[in-house]
Amino acid sequence: MIWNVTRTALIALRRDRGAMVLSFVLPLAFFTIFAMIFGRQNNSTPTVKLIVVDQDRSQGSEQLVKALEGESSLAVMTRPASERKNAPHPADYTAATAEAAVKAGDAPVALIIPAGFGQHPMAFGPDKSGNGGGSTLELLNDQSDSIAPQIVNGMLQKAAMTAMPSSMADEGMKDAEEYVGGFTPAQKAKVDEGLEELRKLEAEGKTGSGTGNDKAGAPGSSSANDSNFSGIVQVKERAVVGQDKKSPMISFYAAAIGVMFLMFTASGSAGALLDEAESGTLERVLSTRVTMTKLLAGKLVFNTGLAFVQLVAMFLWGWWAFKLDFFSHLPGFAVMGLSTAFSVAAFGMLLASACHTRAQLGALSTLVILIMSSVGGSMFPRFLMPESMQKAGLLTINAWAIDGFTKVFWRDLPVTELWPQVAVLLGTGVVLFVVARRIARRWEYA
Amino acid sequence: MTASMQMIEKGPALEVAGLVKRFGDLTAVDGVSLKVREGECLGLLGPNGAGKSTLIRSLVGRVIADSGRVMVMGQAAGSTEARMALGWVPQELSIYPRITCRENLGSFGRYYGLKGQALKEAIGWCIQWASLEEKQNDVAKTLSGGMKRRLNMAAGMLHRPKVVLFDEPTVGVDPQSRNRIFEMIEALRDAGTAIVYTTHYMEEAERLCDRIAIIDHGRIIAEGTKEELVEKSFGRRSQVLARFAGDTETIDAWAKRHGGHVKAETAELTIERAGEIAPLLDDATKAGLELVDVSLRRPNLESVFLHLTGRELRD
Numbered sequence: 001m002i003w004n005v006t007r008t009a010l011i012a013l014r015r016d017r018g019a020m021v022l023s024f025v026l027p028l029a030f031f032t033i034f035a036m037i038f039g040r041q042n043n044s045t046p047t048v049k050l051i052v053v054d055q056d057r058s059q060g061s062e063q064l065v066k067a068l069e070g071e072s073s074l075a076v077m078t079r080p081a082s083e084r085k086n087a088p089h090p091a092d093y094t095a096a097t098a099e100a101a102v103k104a105g106d107a108p109v110a111l112i113i114p115a116g117f118g119q120h121p122m123a124f125g126p127d128k129s130g131n132g133g134g135s136t137l138e139l140l141n142d143q144s145d146s147i148a149p150q151i152v153n154g155m156l157q158k159a160a161m162t163a164m165p166s167s168m169a170d171e172g173m174k175d176a177e178e179y180v181g182g183f184t185p186a187q188k189a190k191v192d193e194g195l196e197e198l199r200k201l202e203a204e205g206k207t208g209s210g211t212g213n214d215k216a217g218a219p220g221s222s223s224a225n226d227s228n229f230s231g232i233v234q235v236k237e238r239a240v241v242g243q244d245k246k247s248p249m250i251s252f253y254a255a256a257i258g259v260m261f262l263m264f265t266a267s268g269s270a271g272a273l274l275d276e277a278e279s280g281t282l283e284r285v286l287s288t289r290v291t292m293t294k295l296l297a298g299k300l301v302f303n304t305g306l307a308f309v310q311l312v313a314m315f316l317w318g319w320w321a322f323k324l325d326f327f328s329h330l331p332g333f334a335v336m337g338l339s340t341a342f343s344v345a346a347f348g349m350l351l352a353s354a355c356h357t358r359a360q361l362g363a364l365s366t367l368v369i370l371i372m373s374s375v376g377g378s379m380f381p382r383f384l385m386p387e388s389m390q391k392a393g394l395l396t397i398n399a400w401a402i403d404g405f406t407k408v409f410w411r412d413l414p415v416t417e418l419w420p421q422v423a424v425l426l427g428t429g430v431v432l433f434v435v436a437r438r439i440a441r442r443w444e445y446a
Numbered sequence: 447m448t449a450s451m452q453m454i455e456k457g458p459a460l461e462v463a464g465l466v467k468r469f470g471d472l473t474a475v476d477g478v479s480l481k482v483r484e485g486e487c488l489g490l491l492g493p494n495g496a497g498k499s500t501l502i503r504s505l506v507g508r509v510i511a512d513s514g515r516v517m518v519m520g521q522a523a524g525s526t527e528a529r530m531a532l533g534w535v536p537q538e539l540s541i542y543p544r545i546t547c548r549e550n551l552g553s554f555g556r557y558y559g560l561k562g563q564a565l566k567e568a569i570g571w572c573i574q575w576a577s578l579e580e581k582q583n584d585v586a587k588t589l590s591g592g593m594k595r596r597l598n599m600a601a602g603m604l605h606r607p608k609v610v611l612f613d614e615p616t617v618g619v620d621p622q623s624r625n626r627i628f629e630m631i632e633a634l635r636d637a638g639t640a641i642v643y644t645t646h647y648m649e650e651a652e653r654l655c656d657r658i659a660i661i662d663h664g665r666i667i668a669e670g671t672k673e674e675l676v677e678k679s680f681g682r683r684s685q686v687l688a689r690f691a692g693d694t695e696t697i698d699a700w701a702k703r704h705g706g707h708v709k710a711e712t713a714e715l716t717i718e719r720a721g722e723i724a725p726l727l728d729d730a731t732k733a734g735l736e737l738v739d740v741s742l743r744r745p746n747l748e749s750v751f752l753h754l755t756g757r758e759l760r761d
Contacts, residue, residue: 279539284540446508446509
């Protein structure tokens with residue numbers, strides 16, 4: 001008898017494609033996505049974009065830049081990318097343009113190597129006054145990405161050690177003389193000889209530098225904020241974006257979680273179309289003066305409005321409960337909110353028109369929305385993902401919506417700066433709606 | 447002035463000519479022609495799968511016919527004018543279950559382009575017509591089966607159509623509610639609305655319909671008043687239904703000898719006059735059959751349908 005019950009359940013499962021998809025396809029899809037993000041397949045460590053401004057132009061600073069360029073986990077940029085292929089190279093970043101670029105989100109970190117760095121590049125500990133000693137590099141960062149500065153700091157210490165051994169030995173000698181009491185002339189001659197040899201090797205490029213195989217987050221990457229001494233190279237971090245934000249990630253999660261649930265709501269709401277088709281109400285409505293295009297457009301307007309109100313509720317809650325600065329960003333919120341709501345509503349319409357039953361819609365929407373949300377950054381920030389996954393994320397509504405809201409609430413950018421996100425979201429919405437309308441022809445006439 | 451003269455003068459409210467609709471190899475509607483005049487109720491009788499619903503959907507303009515034409519008040523089916531002249535009450539409960547009766551009627555009224563005072567008056571008329579005054583603010587899904595049916599009907603009346611198609615409006619309805627629905631339809635018909643009424647139930651067709659068209663395999667196989675249909679099928683003859691105890695083959699042979707047949711252990715045959723029944727029974731006794739039960743009745747629509755199609759109406 002037990003077997004009979006089991007057998008019936010098996011038959012029911014085999015007949016229920018939605019349940020099959022949720023049981024097998026969704027877990028596998030999720031497993032794959034998470035493995036790609038966190039499993040670091042093919043050594044695809046997240047690459048951190050790093051802007052470098054070399055104000056020193058000394059041999060030491062150039063060696064450091066070269067070593068940083070050799071790190072596979074860093075994508076070093078000394079000048080903005082050319083807008084066109086054959087256009088002349090833009091000018092190198094300055095401290096001001098680098099800061100502007102970080103603020104605009106072109107890179108999460110910028111490193112300023114100050115003039116005079118080559119004279120005194122590093123120190124093995126605080127000087128007598130208790131300061132770090134050596135020149136201090138400046139690391140400008142965007143607080144929304146807390147990982148990138150740590151990676152850069154770690155890479156910086158490593159690069160200094162491997163690419164500038166002579167400076168390191170030189171500093172070591174000075175410290176030894178200061179704290180041990182000096183060397184005999186014979187010892188000093190021997191050390192100078194060794195140092196000279198090192199300098200020769202450095203000049204010939206035979207000293208170690210980033211091999212490209214080292215993982216991000218190497219030891220020694222403690223933040224300059226933690227103590228006066230942060231490693232052999234002194235680094236001072238300065239947040240240029242989000243420094244005055246009370247709750248750094250609230251706006252990100254309001255948008256990220258909001259978009260994901262908007263999608264669920266939109267597909268559920270659009271599913272009313274399936275109920276109406278099943279009950280015959282749809283056919284009856286189409287026998288009145290209402291055409292299919294008007295019917296779908298009416299539902300699109302409703303679902304857009306519903307999604308927008310949901311977003312308003314979400315951000316208001318963020319303002320009330322988490323001090324999200326909502327009211328000073330109203331124009332940007334309205335533009336991004338409506339664009340996102342429209343796109344999400346059209347997405348829901350497409351899903352509903354592509355399905356034949358509510359159960360089918362439930363299974364398909366769960367699958368598609370969870371995948372889009374994980375790849376598009378609704379579950380964890382895209383900057384944590386490998387480059388390829390970040391690019392794949394651009395195929396999702398989530399990524400564009402989150403980027404847009406980040407521009408508004410995090411970067412405080414004006415509404416005009418939202419045009420790429422708005423264009424993509426509205427364009428996507430229009431395309432999805434047109435496809436949904438085309439699929440809905442099956443309900444129109446027999 | 448006779449009804450046919452009126453039709454010639456004013457033209458039929460609904461006219462179907464040579465309508466054909468195929469779904470792949472299946473011909474669902476096969477050359478149907480019909481005319482319904484104002485104030486007339488045409489019953490469309492047929493078993494499941496006969497093509498009734500496809501025909502109705504063609505009239506509404508929801509099915510595009512392969513050939514033939516449908517005119518509603520002189521306008522091609524599917525045109526805005528035809529839509530506004532036509533009311534459709536589908537077999538399914540095609541209403542919004544989560545909103546109230548009044549809100550349902552408001553929604554459908556707006557779909558027909560009504561607004562303001564005209565909409566308000568239309569809703570009021572429909573609520574009264576469907577006797578839903580006390581339930582007008584109740585959510586549709588909480589209504590009884592009969593009330594839902596009445597609301598379903600009212601939702602097709604907001605624009606006061608000249609032609610109304612009722613597709614089995616009494617399915618699953620208790621006798622009391624069914625009676626109320628009949629009264630609603632009779633009120634419409636008396637007000638001059640042309641009605642097409644599809645049903646499985648012979649007694650409904652007999653009560654409501656001025657004329658009846660029997661549809662089978664997508665074709666109208668007979669059309670006329672109930673009396674005309676009976677006359678055409680049986681003339682003035684009456685039906686004899688007799689049950690016997692005895693050998694099945696003998697019963698069958700007896701029925702065939704007198705031009706009848708056996709169905710469900712009952713011999714069915716027809717006679718011209720009541721006096722013919724005694725010699726028939728004598729013959730049965732002589733054949734060794736023992737009479738259990740015998741009845742004599744005038745043929746009805748069920749008999750006509752069985753006679754014409756060889757099937758029961760509810761098969």
